[in-house]
Amino acid sequence: MTVKDLSHHLSNEAKRRNASALKTAFKYFGKDNIVFLGGGLPLSDYFPWDKITATSPAPPFANGIGAKPTNEADTVITEVGKTTDLEFDIPLARSLQYGHTEGQPELLDFIREHTEIIHKIPNSEWDVIVTVGNTQSWEASLRTFCNPGDFIVVEEYTFPSAIETARALSVNFAPVEMDDKGIIPEKLDQLFTEWDPAKPKPKLLYTIGTGQNPTGSSLSNERRKAIYDIACKHDFIIIEDEPYYFLQMDDYKKNSDEPAAVTHEEFLAALVKSFSSMDVEGRVVRLDSFSKVLAPGARLGWIVAQKPLLERFVRLHEVSIQTASGFTQTLVSGLLGRWGQKGYIDWLIGLRKEYTIKRNFTIDSLSKHMPSVVKYEPPFAGMFFTVKIDAAKHPKFASEFGKDPLKVEAAIYEKSLEQGCLMIPGSWFKSPNFKDHNSSEIFFRGTYAAVALDKLDIGLERFGKAVELEFSS
Amino acid sequence: MTVKDLSHHLSNEAKRRNASALKTAFKYFGKDNIVFLGGGLPLSDYFPWDKITATSPAPPFANGIGAKPTNEADTVITEVGKTTDLEFDIPLARSLQYGHTEGQPELLDFIREHTEIIHKIPNSEWDVIVTVGNTQSWEASLRTFCNPGDFIVVEEYTFPSAIETARALSVNFAPVEMDDKGIIPEKLDQLFTEWDPAKPKPKLLYTIGTGQNPTGSSLSNERRKAIYDIACKHDFIIIEDEPYYFLQMDDYKKNSDEPAAVTHEEFLAALVKSFSSMDVEGRVVRLDSFSKVLAPGARLGWIVAQKPLLERFVRLHEVSIQTASGFTQTLVSGLLGRWGQKGYIDWLIGLRKEYTIKRNFTIDSLSKHMPSVVKYEPPFAGMFFTVKIDAAKHPKFASEFGKDPLKVEAAIYEKSLEQGCLMIPGSWFKSPNFKDHNSSEIFFRGTYAAVALDKLDIGLERFGKAVELEFSS
Numbered sequence: 001m002t003v004k005d006l007s008h009h010l011s012n013e014a015k016r017r018n019a020s021a022l023k024t025a026f027k028y029f030g031k032d033n034i035v036f037l038g039g040g041l042p043l044s045d046y047f048p049w050d051k052i053t054a055t056s057p058a059p060p061f062a063n064g065i066g067a068k069p070t071n072e073a074d075t076v077i078t079e080v081g082k083t084t085d086l087e088f089d090i091p092l093a094r095s096l097q098y099g100h101t102e103g104q105p106e107l108l109d110f111i112r113e114h115t116e117i118i119h120k121i122p123n124s125e126w127d128v129i130v131t132v133g134n135t136q137s138w139e140a141s142l143r144t145f146c147n148p149g150d151f152i153v154v155e156e157y158t159f160p161s162a163i164e165t166a167r168a169l170s171v172n173f174a175p176v177e178m179d180d181k182g183i184i185p186e187k188l189d190q191l192f193t194e195w196d197p198a199k200p201k202p203k204l205l206y207t208i209g210t211g212q213n214p215t216g217s218s219l220s221n222e223r224r225k226a227i228y229d230i231a232c233k234h235d236f237i238i239i240e241d242e243p244y245y246f247l248q249m250d251d252y253k254k255n256s257d258e259p260a261a262v263t264h265e266e267f268l269a270a271l272v273k274s275f276s277s278m279d280v281e282g283r284v285v286r287l288d289s290f291s292k293v294l295a296p297g298a299r300l301g302w303i304v305a306q307k308p309l310l311e312r313f314v315r316l317h318e319v320s321i322q323t324a325s326g327f328t329q330t331l332v333s334g335l336l337g338r339w340g341q342k343g344y345i346d347w348l349i350g351l352r353k354e355y356t357i358k359r360n361f362t363i364d365s366l367s368k369h370m371p372s373v374v375k376y377e378p379p380f381a382g383m384f385f386t387v388k389i390d391a392a393k394h395p396k397f398a399s400e401f402g403k404d405p406l407k408v409e410a411a412i413y414e415k416s417l418e419q420g421c422l423m424i425p426g427s428w429f430k431s432p433n434f435k436d437h438n439s440s441e442i443f444f445r446g447t448y449a450a451v452a453l454d455k456l457d458i459g460l461e462r463f464g465k466a467v468e469l470e471f472s473s
Numbered sequence: 474m475t476v477k478d479l480s481h482h483l484s485n486e487a488k489r490r491n492a493s494a495l496k497t498a499f500k501y502f503g504k505d506n507i508v509f510l511g512g513g514l515p516l517s518d519y520f521p522w523d524k525i526t527a528t529s530p531a532p533p534f535a536n537g538i539g540a541k542p543t544n545e546a547d548t549v550i551t552e553v554g555k556t557t558d559l560e561f562d563i564p565l566a567r568s569l570q571y572g573h574t575e576g577q578p579e580l581l582d583f584i585r586e587h588t589e590i591i592h593k594i595p596n597s598e599w600d601v602i603v604t605v606g607n608t609q610s611w612e613a614s615l616r617t618f619c620n621p622g623d624f625i626v627v628e629e630y631t632f633p634s635a636i637e638t639a640r641a642l643s644v645n646f647a648p649v650e651m652d653d654k655g656i657i658p659e660k661l662d663q664l665f666t667e668w669d670p671a672k673p674k675p676k677l678l679y680t681i682g683t684g685q686n687p688t689g690s691s692l693s694n695e696r697r698k699a700i701y702d703i704a705c706k707h708d709f710i711i712i713e714d715e716p717y718y719f720l721q722m723d724d725y726k727k728n729s730d731e732p733a734a735v736t737h738e739e740f741l742a743a744l745v746k747s748f749s750s751m752d753v754e755g756r757v758v759r760l761d762s763f764s765k766v767l768a769p770g771a772r773l774g775w776i777v778a779q780k781p782l783l784e785r786f787v788r789l790h791e792v793s794i795q796t797a798s799g800f801t802q803t804l805v806s807g808l809l810g811r812w813g814q815k816g817y818i819d820w821l822i823g824l825r826k827e828y829t830i831k832r833n834f835t836i837d838s839l840s841k842h843m844p845s846v847v848k849y850e851p852p853f854a855g856m857f858f859t860v861k862i863d864a865a866k867h868p869k870f871a872s873e874f875g876k877d878p879l880k881v882e883a884a885i886y887e888k889s890l891e892q893g894c895l896m897i898p899g900s901w902f903k904s905p906n907f908k909d910h911n912s913s914e915i916f917f918r919g920t921y922a923a924v925a926l927d928k929l930d931i932g933l934e935r936f937g938k939a940v941e942l943e944f945s946s
Contacts, residue, residue: 017641020633021901028895035894035932037919040686040765040856045539046827047768048808048820053526066518096770132605132794139793160493165792168490213513292513295520297569297799319638320612321605325798326770335521347521354519383513421508422501428494446510459508 003125003282003306009203009237010312014144017315044082044093052092054078054331059343065350078334088337095326101317102310103130103302103324107333111302113341118268119277119286119304126282129310129317131301132324134243137287138206139165140303140320141239144312146171151202153191153236155183157429159213162206162241167432174202175431180377182217183207185226192234204237210272211244211382214429214445218248218380221273228278236283240275243289243301244382246348248272249356252363252378259356264342267349272381282306290332292383293351298328358448358456359385365457369464373471383449386426387463392440394471408470409442415470416444421462476598476755476779482676482710483785487617490788517555517566525565525800527551529808532816538823551807561810568799574790575783576603576775576797580806584775586814591741592750592759592777599755602783602790604774605797607716610760611679612638613793614712617785619644624675626664626709628656630902632686635679635714640905647675648904653850655690656680658699665707677710677758683745684717684855687902687918691721691853694746701751709756713748716762716774717855719821721745722829725836725851732829737815740822745854755779763805765856766824771801831921831929832858838930842937846944856922859899860936865913867944881943882915888943889917894935 028034057069058076069075082093090104102108111128115121131137146152148170154163156175163173177187188205195201205227209219219227231238248271250259262270275284282305289301303313317323336344362385363378370376375388389412391397391405401407409425416423426443444463448456501507530542531549542548555566563577575581584601588594604610619625621643627636629648636646650660661678668674678700682692692700704711721744723732735743749759755778762774776786790796809817835858836851843849848861862885864870864878874880882898889896899916917936921929 013641013643016643018637020637022633022897025895025897028890033893034890035924035928035935037921037924037929037932037936038895038897039923040920041923042765042769042856043539043923044768046824048529048538049527049768049804050530050542051528052804053528054522055524055526056521057523065521066516069523094770096768098764098769132798135791135795136793160495161792164491164493168486168789168792170486170489291571292515295517295522295569295799296515296571297567297802299795299798316641318608319634319641320609321794322608322772325605325772325801326768327800327804328798329770331522331525331800351519383515417501417507420506422498422511424495424498424511447513448510450512450514450516451508451510455508456510459510462508463510 003123014312047096051081059346061350076338090330095330101323104329110336122280125306127307128302132299133301134287134289153202153205154431173432182219189230206239208241216379216384238275238284241287243292246293247355248381361453362448365460369461371468383447386443388443391442405440405442416466419462419466421459476596487785520569524554532819534823549811563803568803574796577802583809595753598779600780601775605772606774607760607762626675626678627904646905655692662703679712681714689852689857711748711757714760716765719766720828721854773801834926835921838933842934844941856920859916861916864915878913878915889939892935892939894932
């Protein structure tokens, strides 16, 4: 299957980018018969790191992914010098040198194989490049596709930092309506069908499809397929920002014990389908990251897309980030190489188990502590849960609050801080140009990722009390 | 000394940037009496690196900075776990977590102290932030100060990648004339004095003041002072891109032995003055980097500037790179902390010695191999040397080449490749809007950084032969 030519969606900036003239000389670099005096590279002899070593847990992580490695059997040692004999190790003489803007080949190989296992992309022209994480990848995407004044479609509640990135670039927002299950496909189709032709038609949809921030919702396979078809019909690009993809969880069971063990096959079969996995036309740009599955401070991610689009990202990276840190690339490639694809899946299964436990605990805790006015659903993926409240049920909704749900939201936020718990008011996540639904429902976003379970329970008890106090006032 | 308010130089994009609304909630993060359910941070228990270790050479590097550490006395071991007791070590639980966009405090402390030792900045409102290297810092500078259509002043021959970065952002170029010693201050003053008021006045000067790329020239202290005064007079910002600052060398001596040992005091006194060191008004943005002094692949640098300007860079970093890799920050801070400021100066002295040897060898080799039509001067700093040729002396200058020096340049480039040596033609470095001087002089840029000395000698012999063949044709 050949992908579509999407070059008409490139921004003026992306079209203006040239490869440096110096690159034409670099074709002579490393040739035996040429003494290459063309490039200002320091000798790797002068890199003051002879060897780096890292201690990590070993698959299958039988005691959990949070267990500290204590003996030879449960420990993996990554050790890489300036040179190396192992095929997945990136020697420091290369990773700490200039070059390989698209990422070091050993790391790219692992990520490509992983992508193949997970997504089975139905076109033959996809590839991956290494990035410094999805925050940068999203900015790079905006700069690659959008001119100032262009519109993008965003979920009506979304990640404020993603909005701020676009706003600074003078990009405009067309929010699409959501329900408990995320974007409503019919509303998305309607948005494009009824688009005012006096305005530039949105070139892209930005979606956090799995474990959405802030709602915690995840798009079903059916909705994803419907949305992909709408993208083909109206010719736009889907940017799927998927840091939480591998924080998918088992079904919620009340007061459950540990989740049951799963096989690799069961794990893979249970994963929701990515937009990339249905991308016959090459119109998906998938932003993937190690931030939530390994560590945010690694500043390492990757983009999956059709090659001609990736080439434009590489041109941008050449004159900005250059590439991800060589230490990071050597350490991550070294670890993943030693774990292998199977060991990495073991890790992801371990992660699923941890988050399932956290999510289940959260729902149990909510059911203990929340007054009946508070509604909630167990999220399927990600780090966030939401609690919903019908502000109209506040006894002073009409009097003190003048029927304004946002005033009730602010009152609950303050009361909750007084009680000693902080959750983020849902209105803080409203996209610019948010269209009011005339609903009296408000919500708060919480997370179970960052705190120990006992503390989470205390926090939710305090929040419940705050709502109770507020609604009985 | 209070710095000038330079907010009138900010770009519209930089002015538009807001701190995220979520940040207002983060003031409650870490407070004892609040259970903070606000942020999506993974638990550091799940970072699969329990400990990282690096083997490095130890000061005073008596056998040279390129010597491999072999025994306890000449080896420094950096070892950092998720927690740590040493004040300069950045624990992995923090460096691999989100946060600290401006850089980790331990690393910032070392860089601040280093900056104090080297530059003694004469205003009280400077600070530093960590970056992922000068390529990104230059792009961030352009985005912080320039609107599309704005002009910037650049050296008439400059780094093509720096030009490409600005060109993609629709920035225009006003090149300033140079001689063998870099920017001619009178020409810079003239450029501003005679500026066409119908065009936006340039907001900034971009200069590689030390070991300039491609000319290899370095600005004297006197020129720097003159240029700084011109910046104050005409109210523009100086962006000094200084990756080569510590590749300053001893005076060239023909067929010399090893350079004499120098004390720390002698080393520091011999350094050329930076623009930052004379920045009473706070109009210098210094782009500094570990790329040439430690390793390019670390992707680690820093910016020195007045705090209100740095704050705008931090807002940009929050929605793009976030910050430098945590592995890099932990490893570099760990090494520098163990070396100490004095050990780091030892390293820089060792670097000076290595580059002095390379530069001296290059000049000796040129004097052996170049025909008399080729002129050269020993560079004072950096990785590059240039050879100059008066194209008018080519026997076929008027006939075959139609008095076009660029055609002679192209002929020498081709002939040199045939002989097996690649140096970059000087015309490839011409800034857009380059004003022709009607000179018949051409030049080629070579480097002594990237190759072993014996190979360099072979390359220069080949280049000399190519010129000889061409000029006797």
